[in-house]
Amino acid sequence: MNNEGPAAHDGLHLIPFRGLRYVPERVGSLAAVTSPPYDVVVRPDGLHHLESADPHNIVRLILPQAALPEDRHRQAAETLSRWLAEGVMAADPEPALYVYEQRKGDLLQRGVIGALALSEPSDGVVLPHEDVMPEVVADRAALMRSTAANLEPLLLAYRSGGELSGTGAVIERTSLCPPVLATTTEDGFSHRLWSVTDPAELGEIRLDLSSHQALIADGHHRWATYLRLRAEHTTSPGPWDYGLVLLVDTARYPLQVRAIHRLLRRLPVADALAALDGSFRVRGLDVSLQQALDALAEAAAEGNAFLLAGDGRFHLVDRPDPELLADTVPGGRPAAWRTLDATVLHATMLDRLWRIPDTPEHITYIHDSLAAVTQAERDGGTAVLMHPVREDVVRDLAREGVTMPRKSTSFGPKPATGLVLRSLDLD
Structure with missing residues (x-):
C-alpha cells in the first residue's frame, strides 16, 4: 500500500494493487467464470445460468446463495479462501494498475483499473448522482467485511480535454502490447486486460488524474459501502481508505446511458x-x-x-x-x-x-x-x-450536489466481474 494518504490530493488519486485473477489452467475458460455486476444479474434465471457455466464462476462470490445473510457472506469468504488455496485464483506478483478494454462491433471502451482514494461528496472529487438503498449497502458491506476484498470495480467517468496525453497516452501505448488476459463473453463483448507496473507510466497516470473529478457511472451502492467500511477502520492510511474502480475518460470513450x-x-x-x-x-x-x-x-x-x-x-x-x-x-x-x-x-x-x-x-x-x-x-x-436520461443532465445535477432517485440511470458498457479482484489483506 502506498503510504501517501489520500487527503493530500485535490483530485483523483489512483494507486496500484496486487490484483487477484483466475489462473486460466484451473478453470474451464475465463469467459465461463465471469459475470455481469451483481445488480445486473437477473434472478433467478441469470444466477442459475452463471452458476452452471463453471463451478468457479465469480457469481458464487458476489451473489452467494444461502438461507441467511450471515451464511451467504461466510460462504463467500470460505469460497474465496478455498480458491486461493487451491490455486484457482492467484495474486499478481507486484502491484499494478490495469488497462482494460471492452469491444463489440464498432463499440470500443478503454479505461484504467486501480485502487482509488475515497472522498466525500462534499470534496467534489467523486460525484454521486443517485440515492442508495440502505439495506443493499448493509448487505454489500457485510460481504466485503467477510471476504476482505473488493470483488468488482465501480465504473467512474471523467473527462479530459480529449488530447492524447497522460493517462490516455499510457492506455493507448499499453494496448499495443500483448495482454495478460483476453476473452470473449457470451454477450459478444471481447475483453482484454494489461498490467502496468513501470514507475514512469504509473507516475504519468497519477499526475494526470490528480487534476480531475469523476462521476459515479455505475456502483453507487458499492461506493457507499466503501465509505461505510472506511469509517469502521480508523487506522489511516490503510487498505480500507481505497476502493476498486474502473476510470473511463468519456471525452475519448463516451459511455452509453440506458434506463x-x-x-x-x-x-x-x-x-x-x-x-x-x-x-x-x-x-x-x-x-x-x-x-x-x-x-x-x-x-x-x-x-x-x-x-x-x-x-x-x-x-x-x-x-x-x-x-x-x-x-x-x-x-x-x-x-x-x-x-x-x-x-x-x-x-x-x-x-x-x-x-x-x-x-x-x-x-x-x-x-x-x-x-x-x-x-x-x-x-x-x-x-x-x-x-434513459442524458449524461449531461446527470453530470450537471451531480455537480450541483443534487441526487437523482435511486436506479435512475444505467451507464455502460459495464466492466465484466471476475477479471481482476482486490484483496485488502494483500494491501
Whole structure:
C-alpha cells in the first residue's frame, strides 16, 4: 500500500494493487467464470445460468446463495479462501494498475483499473448522482467485511480535454502490447486486460488524474459501502481508505446511458392503469417491444412518459396532469430534477397514485427491458419501462450536489466481474 494518504490530493488519486485473477489452467475458460455486476444479474434465471457455466464462476462470490445473510457472506469468504488455496485464483506478483478494454462491433471502451482514494461528496472529487438503498449497502458491506476484498470495480467517468496525453497516452501505448488476459463473453463483448507496473507510466497516470473529478457511472451502492467500511477502520492510511474502480475518460470513450426499469411485483396491470385514469394519458399499443420503446422515446421527447407491460400488450403513459405534478413533486430542487421521469414515477405514481413502498418485496429493478416484461407477465405484476436520461443532465445535477432517485440511470458498457479482484489483506 502506498503510504501517501489520500487527503493530500485535490483530485483523483489512483494507486496500484496486487490484483487477484483466475489462473486460466484451473478453470474451464475465463469467459465461463465471469459475470455481469451483481445488480445486473437477473434472478433467478441469470444466477442459475452463471452458476452452471463453471463451478468457479465469480457469481458464487458476489451473489452467494444461502438461507441467511450471515451464511451467504461466510460462504463467500470460505469460497474465496478455498480458491486461493487451491490455486484457482492467484495474486499478481507486484502491484499494478490495469488497462482494460471492452469491444463489440464498432463499440470500443478503454479505461484504467486501480485502487482509488475515497472522498466525500462534499470534496467534489467523486460525484454521486443517485440515492442508495440502505439495506443493499448493509448487505454489500457485510460481504466485503467477510471476504476482505473488493470483488468488482465501480465504473467512474471523467473527462479530459480529449488530447492524447497522460493517462490516455499510457492506455493507448499499453494496448499495443500483448495482454495478460483476453476473452470473449457470451454477450459478444471481447475483453482484454494489461498490467502496468513501470514507475514512469504509473507516475504519468497519477499526475494526470490528480487534476480531475469523476462521476459515479455505475456502483453507487458499492461506493457507499466503501465509505461505510472506511469509517469502521480508523487506522489511516490503510487498505480500507481505497476502493476498486474502473476510470473511463468519456471525452475519448463516451459511455452509453440506458434506463433501469421497474417491476412492480404485487400490482397487476389492470389495477395500475385504473389508478392512472384521469391523471395521465394512457394509450394501448399492440406492437413489438422495440416498436413500443420507439414510441416511448418519441413521447419522452415531449415530456414525462412511461411504458407499462405485463398483460400481453404495452400501454404508453404520458401527459401527466400539471396540477397533480405540482402537488406531488417536491419543490426546492432544480427544474431538471423535478421533471425527471424517475422523479415523477416515484413521487407521483408510486407514492401517490399506486401507494407502493420502494422496498425489495414490492419493486425489483431490472436493467433489461425484455427481462422486465417477461417477469411481469410471468408473475402477474407490472413492468414500468423507462427512457434513459442524458449524461449531461446527470453530470450537471451531480455537480450541483443534487441526487437523482435511486436506479435512475444505467451507464455502460459495464466492466465484466471476475477479471481482476482486490484483496485488502494483500494491501
